[in-house]
Amino acid sequence: MARAWHLKSRPEAMPAPENFELREFEQTQMGHGMIRVANQWLSVDPYMRGRMRDVKSYVPPFAIDAPLEGGAIGEVVESNAEGFAVGDMVQHGAGWRDEAVVNAAEAQKLPDLGIPVQSFLGFLGMPGMTAYFGLLDVASAKEGDIVFVSGAAGAVGSTVIQIAKAKGMTAIGSAGGQEKCDWVKSLGADAVIDYKAEGELMPKLMKAAPNGIDVYFDNVGGEHLDAAFAVANPGARFAECGMISGYNSTEPMEFRYIMNIIGKGLNVRGFIVTQFMDRMGEFHADMGAMLQAGKLTSQETVHEGLESQVDAFIGLFTGGNTGKMLVKV
């Protein structure tokens, strides 16, 4: 019998183990066009927090007492679908479980690029596309720009840093703790701010970016976003990708420098990666070239076993990951 994490109750603030339960569940029938997948890698992403709220959003909320969902990679162990054979490696959306029966039309067979399959959940997958189109399209970042990236040790942020450097920009990152900062620096960042170190963020950012910033890639919101408003150059572009600092808060976010949007003529744009799905080819081509040129490094934080997924998920909000957070089933 397959097991899946179910949402028992909606977290009010920080998610806790009590909000989740690992249960056996009735698998979808193996109808025509279906495949059964033994999951090997489960994705753990900040956006999942939003789906635990009962509000209308760009993805429907998770239902109480139903299995959770998310990105996953696994091996086909039974196939009723043309073009899918036992042994194929696929990516699909039925994560948070050890085995999934999914519609093959909604699964992608993974090409063999000679890189670990879990990369398709990371810098070759949604986080990578988010970094790529957020930086180059939403924020229109170009050679010579000074780019500030929060959450720079995360799956998205660390990719933004590397794309920025590969494209001739100055990259300034922010991360929590010396170890993560060192790693971000090793990716080529020109400066890294440890937001957990003593002192307020804004003066640290002013010091790291004495000539201001032209682009802010926001994964964090809150104090980081406010500091970016403070040091932004006229006409700076903000790609609003995430505001993880607010995902578990019931308090409003506070801004002292938001009025700079007007005086500096800032352009603040939110986006969801799904709007760029039709440009996946462009992304794979350019990222592939950067990979082959040795310009991309990925890092993963791996939790072992389906049992560990809730811990991994909570860890996203407590600084538990460097690079992409994954569960190895």
Added chain:
Amino acid sequence: MARAWHLKSRPEAMPAPENFELREFEQTQMGHGMIRVANQWLSVDPYMRGRMRDVKSYVPPFAIDAPLEGGAIGEVVESNAEGFAVGDMVQHGAGWRDEAVVNAAEAQKLPDLGIPVQSFLGFLGMPGMTAYFGLLDVASAKEGDIVFVSGAAGAVGSTVIQIAKAKGMTAIGSAGGQEKCDWVKSLGADAVIDYKAEGELMPKLMKAAPNGIDVYFDNVGGEHLDAAFAVANPGARFAECGMISGYNSTEPMEFRYIMNIIGKGLNVRGFIVTQFMDRMGEFHADMGAMLQAGKLTSQETVHEGLESQVDAFIGLFTGGNTGKMLVKV
């Protein structure tokens, strides 16, 4: 001897009469190319508050113990400049005073359009251009859009309402008090919210805009901006023109719905009207046509006498004006 309002000290929060002093001052010399203007109309604008702070911004701060400046209209009483004759009506930037000596190259002779000259400080001047380009260019508002405008009884907001209606949009305004709301309604607004009436703003906006909003023209910031984040439709565009609710506050602004920027893919753009100066002809042509078609109504709140300018200025922040705030010297 000419008199001008001088900035005695920088207001910390709400400006008070003690921050200002009406003093005689040494007039600039009447060198070549200069004109002497007897001011008749002085502009009173929210942006002036920003110049009273000692911070780098898009306009330099006012200096302590120096005359204040601002838009003004008056009659040439002495001319050392080619093309300017005694009796000409001109617009220039040396307001807050009864008489000004200015470089004619920085003054504009007013065309005779058969409308009151002070209109060039209002809906045919900077506030009108701000409304026009903010709505149509910054927010890319187009026929069929649902537009929400805060500060709708102000010089800029009331013009936004009228341009929106003239261009086939749904216009929802917000203003303080029944009288102002009635006036905004009379301009053609489809719905008007009294933000001073009992109850929170957000539910009022949801009721006034049951199908959400496609465009928000922000003059106010704070709670209004947060409510706009809450009810915005996916892909909505925000033109950030002013945040008057924060101009006199030392507290941060609080937002509960700012994360909607991401999930709804909002585009939030700040702007300063000066960036559109090279398109003044386009503005005059289109506004002129709307004027002749009877689609524009202006209203003024006029304070009499140079002595009243500080009261008029403080009145901007206490709801003292409907339409354009002016001082008649």
